[in-house]
Amino acid sequence: DCDRQFMNRLLTGLIAWILCITIHAAEVGKWNAYMAYSNITEIEDAGDILYILASDNLYSYNTNDQSVQTYHKMNFLNDCSISHIAWSKSAKRLVIVYDNVNIDLLDQKNNVTNLSDYYIKSMTGDKTVNHLFVDGNYVYLSTGFGIIKLNVKNGEFSDTYNLGFNVDYSYIENNTIFAASKEKGLYAASLSSNLLDKL
Numbered sequence: 001d002c003d004r005q006f007m008n009r010l011l012t013g014l015i016a017w018i019l020c021i022t023i024h025a026a027e028v029g030k031w032n033a034y035m036a037y038s039n040i041t042e043i044e045d046a047g048d049i050l051y052i053l054a055s056d057n058l059y060s061y062n063t064n065d066q067s068v069q070t071y072h073k074m075n076f077l078n079d080c081s082i083s084h085i086a087w088s089k090s091a092k093r094l095v096i097v098y099d100n101v102n103i104d105l106l107d108q109k110n111n112v113t114n115l116s117d118y119y120i121k122s123m124t125g126d127k128t129v130n131h132l133f134v135d136g137n138y139v140y141l142s143t144g145f146g147i148i149k150l151n152v153k154n155g156e157f158s159d160t161y162n163l164g165f166n167v168d169y170s171y172i173e174n175n176t177i178f179a180a181s182k183e184k185g186l187y188a189a190s191l192s193s194n195l196l197d198k199l
Contacts, residue, residue, distance in 0.1 A: 035072055044087035044094060049108060051094050056081045058096065071106070078104050078114040086132035086139050091153035095139050097129045105155055113155045118148065125162070131169035140177070142167040147179060161195050163187070 036055040044051040050061045058071040071077050079098040086095045093113075096104040102119040104112050118127065126144025133140045137153040146163035147170050150156075167179045177195065179187045189195055 035070060037070075042085050044085050046087045046089075046092075046094065046108065051085055051087060053082055053085045056083070056099070058082055058085065069110075071110075076106065076110050076112050078102065078112065078116075084129060084132050086134050088134050088137060088139060088152040090137045093152050095132060095134075095150070095152055097132065097141070101127045101129055103150075105152060115150075115155060115157070117157060125164075126166065130167065133169070133171050135172045140170050140172070142170045142179070147177070159195065 035057040037052075037057055037059060038055050040052055040054040042053040048062060048064050050063065052059055052061065058077070060069045060071070061067075062069075073080050077096065079100065079102045081099040082096055083099045084095075084097045087093075088095065092107060094106040096106060098104075098119075100119060103115040105115065106112050121127075123145075125146075128144040129141050130144070131142040133142070134152075137151055138158065139150045139152050141148040141150060144166045146165075147161040147167055148157060149159040149161070151158050161179075163179060165181055165184045167181055170177060170179045172178070172191070175191050176188050177191055181187070
């Protein structure tokens with residue numbers, strides 16, 4: 001009886017040990033994301049949720065329950081290394097622009113729409129996105145060659161204004177669009193004019 005109890009305990013311990021090794025081996029093969037969030041560069045207020053861009057990574061803070069949600073390629077996003085974010089209150093979507101100019105649109109239910117047209121487009125101009133300006137359902141992307149108008153609600157690129165110079169930032173005021181450049185100064189045009197021509 002003692003020998004049988006000893007053997008049962010030994011067998012149970014052996015099975016438990018094998019299970020532990022198997023589970024540990026499975027965990028070793030599983031990837032986990034350990035992102036850096038130390039350097040905050042942009043914060044977008046989306047009502048109860050704050051979206052924070054820090055160290056080229058994204059997380060949100062829920063002001064109601066103080067919960068934090070991280071976003072990366074392993075859970076919701078389509079790319080890595082984020083350069084800019086902007087919240088469209090009208091479209092209820094966060095625009096996420098990556099360093100490689102790939103773009104994601106994220107809603108508050110964590111549904112993501114990827115807009116890769118600009119990313120895959122072959123062009124000679126500088127595609128770098130320097131700044132995002134929100135105007136209703138639209139976001140204006142200031143780039144190395146001009147301005148791109150993005151319809152955030154529909155997830156479509158509306159217009160491209162090829163100015164032929166780097167636009168550091170742009171904004172809209174009194175039905176006028178302004179393009180600011182360290183190299184060329186400040187350009188302006190009425191939104192009712194043909195903006196496909198140079199400002």
